[in-house]
Amino acid sequence: MGGQLFHFPRLPRAEYLRREGQVRAVLHELLPDTPAGPQWFIPLYHADKPDFGDLDVLVSRDALTAPFLAEFRARLGITQTRYVKGIESHDFGGFQLDLMATPPAELRTRFEFMSWGDLGNILGRMMRPLGLKWGESGLLYVYRRPDEAHYLRTYTVSLSIDDVMQAAGLDAAHWHAGFENEAAMFAWAAGASRFSARPYLSPEGDFGRRILERPGLQRFAEFLERAGWVAPAQREPNQPLEVLFELFPQSGLADFLEAEAAAAKRDEVRRSKFSGRLVMELRPELSGKVLGAFMQAFTARPDFWDWVDAATTDEITDRIRAAPAPLNSQT
Structure with a gap:
């Protein structure tokens, strides 16, 4: 993306449109729409964009077959291709053309997020006080357990940009x-009821670094300054869950959170009955790699945690004490 792989010069708008027309013609013939919808998208861009660093084409992962790629390259005269992280980058006559493999269910969502420059990032920042993340995979609720920093789950609230807006x-x-x-x-984005100028005019943390990396976000910050916006003294407050439930009543989010709460209680009970700390207390002769091997062998059964749920503390203790040490425990 951005034409950085081959280091080609940017194309003036007129030449870019001619190239895009060629690509669209080939794609329309090779990958026509199906009853389920389009198999590819080219993100939308502004009418005043003067030049382009590359041409991004989002393609359904299922459509990126070897025969399609061979015919696609042949028709466009492509002789050089590089593959990096799910993107097939092509030398299209001295201009970078990227085919971006996308899960079929996320194809339209990725197109919506990537369209209109950095608008997707601007909308995504508005979602953060709601506990949501808007990106190429959709509108996600980010769930973290308060007492477990490493525990993170996401739930797809929506795949539609209409819900984001x-x-x-x-x-x-x-x-x-x-x-x-x-x-x-x-101007339209800044008119959102949930918009705050603070992240752009008083940037900090990861988002501050992102602004420095994205020229579109830098231009947005400059636009706000010219328009007389002033950064609020305080960050946008996090919104209560009731706001989310009202915004997305059919999302199933409440059921997800209820299931996560039940899982957290279950895991708390499990940790009280079995843990590495308990094993170390009962089997002090085990340590380091030997302890790790013991834990791996002891918990290997597919139904191990079901057994922990049903077993008494004494039963678990007895099994830990009776379990054989790994064969290399004496080395």
Whole structure:
């Protein structure tokens, strides 16, 4: 992405549109729409974008077969291809053309997130006080257990940008109609009821670094300054779950959180009955790699945790004491 792989120069708009037309013609013939929907998308861009560093094409992973790729390359005269992290980057006559393998269920979502420059990132920042993350895989609720820093789960609240715009307090019709230019898009985004200028005018942490890495976000910050925006003194407050339930009543989020709460209670009981600390107390002769091997062997049964749930503390203790040490425990 961004034309960085081959280090080709950027293409002026007119030449880019000619190249894109060639690619679209080939894709329309080789990958026509199916009853389930399109098999590919090219993200939308502003009418005032003067030049382009590459051409991104999102393609259903199922459609990226060897015969398709061979025919695609042949028709466009591509002789050089590099593969990096799920992206087939092609030398399209001195211009980088990226085919981005995408799970079929996420194809439209990825297209919506990547369209209109950095709008996806701007919308995503508005979702954070809601405990949500908007990205190429959809609108996700990020769940963390308060007492377990390493425990993280995500739940897909929606795959539609319309729901993101509703949550942000924006009129979705503007997104679908398109924007006359980048400045018009910036003004529309800044009009969201959940928008705060603070992350852009007083950047900090990871998002501050992201602004430095993304020219589009830098231009948005400059737009806000020119428009007279002032950063609020406080960060946007995190919203209570009731707000999410009201915004997304059919998402199943409440059921997900109820199941996670039950799982947290279950795991707490399990840890009280069995843990590495308990093994070390009962089998002090085990340590280091030997202890690790013992734990791996002791918990290897597929139904191990079901057994822990049903067993008494005495039964678990007796089994730990009776279990044989690994063969290398004496070395």
